[in-house]
Amino acid sequence: MSVTERTDVLVIGSGFGGAIPAYHLAAGGAEVVILERGPHLTAPDFTHDLRLGGYTRIVDLVQGDGITVVAGNCVGGSSVVYFAASLRAPGFVFDRRGSLGHRLWPSTLTRAALDPWYDRVEEALPVAEQSWDQVPYPGGLFAAACDRAGRTCNPVPVAVDLARCTNCNWMLNGCHFDAKRSMLLNYLPAATAHGAEIRPLHEVQTIAPATTPGYRYRVSYTRLDAGDYRLPVGAGAIEAKTVVLAAGALATPVLLQRSAPLLGGVPQAVGRYFSGNGDRVSIADVDEGKVRDLLGLERAPGIPYQGFPIGKPIGSMSYDRLDPATAEFTRFSLQQIYFPGITDLLAQATDAPATSWFGVRKKELRARWPSWLSVLAMTEDDNEGVFGPPPPTGSSTRVATSLCLSTLSYRPTANTLRGWAAADAEARAVLERDGLARVRPWSENAAGSVSAHPLASCRMGDDPATSALDERGELRGHPGLFVTDGSAVPTSLCVNPSLTIAALAERACPGIVESTAEEGVRARYGAPVPR
Amino acid sequence: MVPGEKRYGGDMAVAGAAPGPGAVQAGAVELLNLPDLGIGVLLPELALLVNTRALAYAATHGRVLPPTQPPFVALRFTDRTALAGELLTPGAPDRQLYVLLALFAAAAFDTAAHLHTAVAIRQRHPGLVWIGFPAPGADGLWRFPDYSYGRRLASEHPLTTVGGHPA
Numbered sequence: 277m278s279v280t281e282r283t284d285v286l287v288i289g290s291g292f293g294g295a296i297p298a299y300h301l302a303a304g305g306a307e308v309v310i311l312e313r314g315p316h317l318t319a320p321d322f323t324h325d326l327r328l329g330g331y332t333r334i335v336d337l338v339q340g341d342g343i344t345v346v347a348g349n350c351v352g353g354s355s356v357v358y359f360a361a362s363l364r365a366p367g368f369v370f371d372r373r374g375s376l377g378h379r380l381w382p383s384t385l386t387r388a389a390l391d392p393w394y395d396r397v398e399e400a401l402p403v404a405e406q407s408w409d410q411v412p413y414p415g416g417l418f419a420a421a422c423d424r425a426g427r428t429c430n431p432v433p434v435a436v437d438l439a440r441c442t443n444c445n446w447m448l449n450g451c452h453f454d455a456k457r458s459m460l461l462n463y464l465p466a467a468t469a470h471g472a473e474i475r476p477l478h479e480v481q482t483i484a485p486a487t488t489p490g491y492r493y494r495v496s497y498t499r500l501d502a503g504d505y506r507l508p509v510g511a512g513a514i515e516a517k518t519v520v521l522a523a524g525a526l527a528t529p530v531l532l533q534r535s536a537p538l539l540g541g542v543p544q545a546v547g548r549y550f551s552g553n554g555d556r557v558s559i560a561d562v563d564e565g566k567v568r569d570l571l572g573l574e575r576a577p578g579i580p581y582q583g584f585p586i587g588k589p590i591g592s593m594s595y596d597r598l599d600p601a602t603a604e605f606t607r608f609s610l611q612q613i614y615f616p617g618i619t620d621l622l623a624q625a626t627d628a629p630a631t632s633w634f635g636v637r638k639k640e641l642r643a644r645w646p647s648w649l650s651v652l653a654m655t656e657d658d659n660e661g662v663f664g665p666p667p668p669t670g671s672s673t674r675v676a677t678s679l680c681l682s683t684l685s686y687r688p689t690a691n692t693l694r695g696w697a698a699a700d701a702e703a704r705a706v707l708e709r710d711g712l713a714r715v716r717p718w719s720e721n722a723a724g725s726v727s728a729h730p731l732a733s734c735r736m737g738d739d740p741a742t743s744a745l746d747e748r749g750e751l752r753g754h755p756g757l758f759v760t761d762g763s764a765v766p767t768s769l770c771v772n773p774s775l776t777i778a779a780l781a782e783r784a785c786p787g788i789v790e791s792t793a794e795e796g797v798r799a800r801y802g803a804p805v806p807r
Numbered sequence: 808m809v810p811g812e813k814r815y816g817g818d819m820a821v822a823g824a825a826p827g828p829g830a831v832q833a834g835a836v837e838l839l840n841l842p843d844l845g846i847g848v849l850l851p852e853l854a855l856l857v858n859t860r861a862l863a864y865a866a867t868h869g870r871v872l873p874p875t876q877p878p879f880v881a882l883r884f885t886d887r888t889a890l891a892g893e894l895l896t897p898g899a900p901d902r903q904l905y906v907l908l909a910l911f912a913a914a915a916f917d918t919a920a921h922l923h924t925a926v927a928i929r930q931r932h933p934g935l936v937w938i939g940f941p942a943p944g945a946d947g948l949w950r951f952p953d954y955s956y957g958r959r960l961a962s963e964h965p966l967t968t969v970g971g972h973p974a
């Protein structure tokens with residue numbers, strides 16, 4: 277049943293990291309095939325429904341040891357299920373040294389160097405600035421609390437067509453109204469318009485040297501059953517002159533680990549230095565009377581707030597603690613965010629960690645759910661995540677619909693814990709002032725730390741010992757094999773990562789096109805921003 | 808996980824530790840048996856596992872359990888809670904299994920994960936009613952035309968760059 281095909285460029289994964297190079301290569305004249313593990317769904321399929329078998333077709337909960345990560349599993353990748361907060365990383369991030377004591381980002385990469393690429397992505401998605409009257413109630417409440425505590429607070433730029441948005445708060449399910457500007461609405465249709473071919477339900481297993489002269493790599497895949505992703509229904513291989521690996525920070529290093537014997541080894545940084553972007557979520561149990569008395573807010577007669585489930589999930593955030601003059605591992609942003617009910621399990625009702633997240637008191641906390649406010653701190657972690665040996669297929673072991681077990685282990689170091697403690701203290705200083713709310717971080721007993729922002733498991737850098745990719749995003753020692761997804765980002769970003777992942781992917785494209793052209797493909801870089 | 812009142816006089820499985828419906832009334836057992844989930848067949852084995860741990864707990868804490876009931880059911884509610892805390896603590900054996908069970912019990916209550924949400928709302932699903940989940944429009948979709956306080960509630964950071972980003 278196995279066939280071998282050939283193409284100029286093979287792209288693995290169709291999120292930000294895959295869609296952007298696929299567009300530039302196809303528009304530049306190369307023949308492009310995109311292999312995507314998940315299904316191809318569009319707006320009518322994205323229902324407002326929490327039943328298992330709906331959103332669970334496109335979102336995975338990946339459990340490691342000490343960490344649980346949420347990620348997309350569909351054409352468009354995590355951009356389909358994400359919350360669309362689109363932020364540039366603060367300048368100091370590019371100078372981070374971590375506990376290694378040397379610069380972690382390539383010396384050529386600074387905020388100023390990345391700004392032109394950010395510009396392009398913001399134009400392509402496009403990104404919109406929310407005005408204050410477009411910030412939903414939870415974001416307004418957080419802003420008012422920041423202000424009263426002497427902090428600043430900003431509306432968050434979002435990749436959302438604000439005129440179309442209904443503020444339904446169902447972003448995790450994919451956008452039913454096509455208001456969220458995922459890859460399904462810009463780079464991917466532009467790539468297919470230039471002849472790129474997307475193949476859903478194709479899970480890549482290995483990358484090996486090609487056997488056909490003139491081709492550099494041979495990529496093997498299995499086809500997955502649309503109803504049960506655990507079942508293979510076929511297999512094949514494609515040879516390509518250039519491979520763009522963009523399976524996401526949870527999968528890219530695992531595919532390379534499995535391929536290492538075939539490729540004659542991979543850099544030792546593959547599968548190390550994973551970062552969860554320092555994500556730290558807390559739930560505030562807000563006192564409605566204090567919202568009225570302290571903040572003077574009323575959203576309807578007699579109702580100060582009760583707005584937790586209303587709006588776009590991310591409305592406002594504070595940049596106050598992004599001060600470059602302060603020490604590494606103490607800087608973070610604090611952002612108002614909404615997570616759907618499946619995460620309610622993690623809210624803590626008491627201060628006894630073993631039983632704080634279930635039982636009688638927790639049920640009482642649930643009765644006040646409309647008055648919850650949640651905040652996400654994005655801190656500087658220590659890149660302490662490490663992947664164990666790869667599972668037999670894919671990047672993790674699927675145990676049930678959308679539930680996967682990964683070999684990733686994450687043991688927060690003292691540096692990371694210091695950042696989280698600082699973020700917890702700030703959340704309390706803002707939200708517990710004069711009894712406005714009671715704030716507790718999500719329980720770590722159930723799932724370890726939780727991140728929706730996996731990064732850095734195959735990172736770029738100048739030091740071959742601690743970075744798997746050179747500053748162009750090419751895997752060291754493997755010409756023509758590029759990595760352009762979240763795994764290439766060297767460190768946590770102190771803001772949501774998608775815009776930076778996308779800008780780095782844009783930045784890598786001229787080099788990928790050039791490398792492809794050197795193999796005799798008539799490809800040119802220079803396509804305009806897709807529309 | 809989400810305690811509730813007894814379903815009938817003499818209900819043993821539900822301890823009756825809190826007023827209002829709990830995870831069982833919300834459909835936890837239906838959810839665990841959902842064919843899409845594929846773990847229904849394992850439930851008797853899982854019950855056996857929990858009962859073994861309940862026996863061990865009783866033995867080490869000097870509890871005498873009536874032999875007429877499964878050991879976990881025979882534990883007092885405070886003991887069930889303490890045992891659950893032990894089973895779910897990081898590093899405990901088989902913890903991943905218990906976390907999954909906890910996740911599904913909570914998902915039945917918080918999200919009616921075995922029902923289409925619009926249908927669950929129409930049926931007044933006890934968990935969604937308890938948390939105050941809003942109702943959809945007539946077409947089964949959620950929209951919030953009123954969603955913002957509509958005014959500036961803080962000053963932006965002075966170093967904000969064009970487009971609203973941190974510097």
Ligand SMILES: Cc1cc2nc3c(=O)[nH]c(=O)nc-3n(C[C@H](O)[C@H](O)[C@H](O)COP(=O)(O)OP(=O)(O)OC[C@H]3O[C@@H](n4cnc5c(N)ncnc54)[C@H](O)[C@@H]3O)c2cc1C
Pocket residue numbers: 288289290291292293294311312313314346347348349350351352353354355357358359360361362363448478479480481522523524525527531590670671728729730760761762763772773774775777
């Ligand atoms: C719920 C949620 C909310 C988020 N909100 C925000 C936000 O508001 N702002 C923000 O900046 N970021 C947000 N993020 C994070 C952001 O979505 C990700 O950082 C970003 O999309 C990652 O892009 P990527 O290209 O690295 O990987 P992905 O977009 O995850 O793409 C990887 C793709 O590869 C596919 N794949 C994996 N393995 C294989 C294989 N073996 N073969 C073939 N295909 C494979 C996957 O199915 C996936 O489609 C959110 C994430 C989640 C999950």
